[in-house]
Amino acid sequence: MPNSNRTRRSFTKLAGLGALTAAAGCTSGGGSSGGDETSTDGSAGGDGGSSQQINYGGIATVNAGEWSGFTESSEWGVNFVTIGNSPGDILSTMVAGGGRQNYDLLAPVGGIQPPLVEQGALQPVDTDRLENWDAQYDYWETEQGQAFVGDGGDVYGVPIVWQGDSIAYLPGEVDREITSYGALFDDEFAGRVAIEDNYTTAGQKTAMYLKANDMADIDDPRNMTESEITTVVDFLIEQKQSGQFRTMWSGFETAVSLMSEKEVVVMDTWEPVVFALRDQGMEAEYATPDEGYLLWAMVDYVVNPPDERSQSRTDAIYDFVDWQLSGWYGATITQQTGYMTNPAAVPYAEENEGFDGEQVADIHEGVQRKFDEIGGSWQQRWPDNREAYEEQWQRLRNA
Amino acid sequence: MVSLRRSWIPSLQLLPAGLFLGLFFLIPLALTFVWGFWPRTEFWMEPGVTLEAYRSFVTTGRLAVYLKTLWLSLATVAVALVAGYPVAYYLARKIDGDTAFSLLFVFVLPFIISTIVRTFSWRFLLGRSGPINGVLVGAGAVGQPLDWLLFSDVAVLIGLVTASIPFVVFPVWLSLRTIDASLLEASSDLGASPATTFRRVTLPLSLPGVFAASIFVFVTAFGSTAIPTLLGGGGYSTIGTTLTSVLGVLNYPLAAAISSVSIATMLVLLGLWTYFFDLEQLAAMGGDA
Numbered sequence A: 001m002p003n004s005n006r007t008r009r010s011f012t013k014l015a016g017l018g019a020l021t022a023a024a025g026c027t028s029g030g031g032s033s034g035g036d037e038t039s040t041d042g043s044a045g046g047d048g049g050s051s052q053q054i055n056y057g058g059i060a061t062v063n064a065g066e067w068s069g070f071t072e073s074s075e076w077g078v079n080f081v082t083i084g085n086s087p088g089d090i091l092s093t094m095v096a097g098g099g100r101q102n103y104d105l106l107a108p109v110g111g112i113q114p115p116l117v118e119q120g121a122l123q124p125v126d127t128d129r130l131e132n133w134d135a136q137y138d139y140w141e142t143e144q145g146q147a148f149v150g151d152g153g154d155v156y157g158v159p160i161v162w163q164g165d166s167i168a169y170l171p172g173e174v175d176r177e178i179t180s181y182g183a184l185f186d187d188e189f190a191g192r193v194a195i196e197d198n199y200t201t202a203g204q205k206t207a208m209y210l211k212a213n214d215m216a217d218i219d220d221p222r223n224m225t226e227s228e229i230t231t232v233v234d235f236l237i238e239q240k241q242s243g244q245f246r247t248m249w250s251g252f253e254t255a256v257s258l259m260s261e262k263e264v265v266v267m268d269t270w271e272p273v274v275f276a277l278r279d280q281g282m283e284a285e286y287a288t289p290d291e292g293y294l295l296w297a298m299v300d301y302v303v304n305p306p307d308e309r310s311q312s313r314t315d316a317i318y319d320f321v322d323w324q325l326s327g328w329y330g331a332t333i334t335q336q337t338g339y340m341t342n343p344a345a346v347p348y349a350e351e352n353e354g355f356d357g358e359q360v361a362d363i364h365e366g367v368q369r370k371f372d373e374i375g376g377s378w379q380q381r382w383p384d385n386r387e388a389y390e391e392q393w394q395r396l397r398n399a
Numbered sequence B: 001m002v003s004l005r006r007s008w009i010p011s012l013q014l015l016p017a018g019l020f021l022g023l024f025f026l027i028p029l030a031l032t033f034v035w036g037f038w039p040r041t042e043f044w045m046e047p048g049v050t051l052e053a054y055r056s057f058v059t060t061g062r063l064a065v066y067l068k069t070l071w072l073s074l075a076t077v078a079v080a081l082v083a084g085y086p087v088a089y090y091l092a093r094k095i096d097g098d099t100a101f102s103l104l105f106v107f108v109l110p111f112i113i114s115t116i117v118r119t120f121s122w123r124f125l126l127g128r129s130g131p132i133n134g135v136l137v138g139a140g141a142v143g144q145p146l147d148w149l150l151f152s153d154v155a156v157l158i159g160l161v162t163a164s165i166p167f168v169v170f171p172v173w174l175s176l177r178t179i180d181a182s183l184l185e186a187s188s189d190l191g192a193s194p195a196t197t198f199r200r201v202t203l204p205l206s207l208p209g210v211f212a213a214s215i216f217v218f219v220t221a222f223g224s225t226a227i228p229t230l231l232g233g234g235g236y237s238t239i240g241t242t243l244t245s246v247l248g249v250l251n252y253p254l255a256a257a258i259s260s261v262s263i264a265t266m267l268v269l270l271g272l273w274t275y276f277f278d279l280e281q282l283a284a285m286g287g288d289a
Helices: A002-026 A087-096 A113-118 A143-149 A181-185 A199-212 A226-241 A252-260 A271-279 A311-324 A327-337 A345-351 A357-374 A386-398 B002-035 B052-059 B062-094 B097-112 B115-126 B131-138 B153-177 B181-189 B194-223 B226-232 B239-248 B252-276 B279-284
Strands: A053-058 A077-082 A105-107 A157-169 A193-196 A245-249 A266-269 A293-303 A376-378
Touching: A053 A311, A087 A113, A087 B239, A105 A311, A143 A157, A143 A293, A143 A376, A157 A181, A157 A199, A157 A271, A157 A311, A157 A327, A157 A357, A181 A193, A181 A199, A181 A266, A193 A199, A193 A252, A199 A226, A199 A266, A199 A293, A199 A376, A199 A386, A226 A386, A245 A252, A252 A266, A252 A271, A293 A311, A293 A357, A311 A327, A327 A345, A327 A357, A345 A357, A386 B062, A386 B239, B002 B252, B052 B062, B052 B252, B062 B097, B062 B153, B062 B194, B062 B239, B062 B252, B097 B153, B115 B131, B115 B153, B115 B226, B153 B194, B153 B226, B181 B194, B194 B252, B226 B239, B239 B252
Parallel strands: A053 A077, A053 A105, A193 A245, A193 A266, A293 A376
Antiparallel strands: A105 A293, A157 A266, A157 A293
């Protein structure tokens, strides 16, 4: 194993050199599609120059932009680094790259802990050390939810952001309430529909639709066999070739602009897109689908370092996660992103200046309703047949 | 002793450059090529020899993406040359040097803005409710907005060509500026029309610049991912986006195979370039203008 690890590290270094060479030679005009996905937020530390920092790698959603609520009561600062959310990005970082040395905590959308645990990259979370743990939402305590945050009976991901995804639509352009993913495939909206370029979201929602309406024989939309994902993609290709989709999208800004410019009127997307459209004065709704929501949570993973971590650093990491489960952080993230966080966020937002308590409460109630009353299917981020998923999705893109 | 030392000096002078090239270019390229033949494991790959990655490249639609990217890049080169050559010709032969330099600066200006922002502006211009469709519908040229202006091959081509124009204008302008004016006068004195002079003298002598431009534009278009994604739509596939997708499932051998094929394509083009046009000609363009 040590040899294997050394080889991986060597590869990463050489691959970096290769990428540099390739970038110089191949992408001088436009190789920056992904935008800045690995930038360090230098202002985020807020630790007054403290040399002790918790290295926190997370997707942009979990970045409060201000950590003084934690750092003022701790000897530790916070060094936030934005990371990509795709399983490939995270596994590359943690398994092939030096992520275990570079990060103390990792905060992507959950569900990818099985391969990370298998590679020894994560530590189980001792939830007894988190004072706020018992007060948290417990939606993860279903079979699917446990698979999203745990592995082998242990909890590895502490949920800090919760959501259920469906589809957005513009009531001004769509003269009825949408209650099914079937709207994505309705002739009435042909050419004015977009789906996300992501098989773990658009692919799974389509599978949920086909299964719920007995249109395909799919056992588990969360974890399809090769023939099942092929069936789903065949269906999507048929739709694409008939002109149903205006485009496939990726990235929040693109999603917002597609609807704000009315290029599309029905879209498989994230709920904050609806909030952004409303902020622009547009009428936009997020559907409650009969097939259920695509449920997910962003989680904090405690990274397993290659060398033993000091007790003080371990304590600081747990203190920081505990702080994220409290009112200020929850209210801030809910207000920034439109996602549900932790139960303490609502009273905090209602009792403190600078927050819109009503808005935070509405968002939390809305997401709770998704989990409590409607339900759905938890997103599968690491399907068994992921290679087939990728190949089939490539076929859809090419069609 | 002195002659021996002298004979070593050129070799020693080449050493830093040789080491740099070897470490940062040749070794990574060689490793990329070798990894394309290694068997894949769940998270990594292991030494061995298999054609599985290349089989996957050919049989899963990725070959079609490669060919499409090749076609798109060549189309970009052709359109950019047709659009950029007249501009370079005008700047080099029709106006004085100072004005030409000022106008060349104008071509650089848009590149102060990021590719993403520039490309997003095309999204606005080409969209269903954008000004181009607005004018077309308003003028009665079309009954309803043209959907194919955006999220299409046309949109991607427009984006790539506009991003590439400076890469045509600069080298072609440089090659035209180095043409000895007496050659053009001689052609005219011998009775050739301006069109004949252009076809028989100017164009052939500017070809090193044209081919330099072709390589710059081709490389830019072939490796671009932002423009195809923004103007072709999220599902628009190029070899660059395919590479990203493959890395998403940790298929490193396939990513290496795709990279190897892409690099081979570039090398073949460079080989053709050096075969048809002596590199020294391009170097000579930097002489007196």
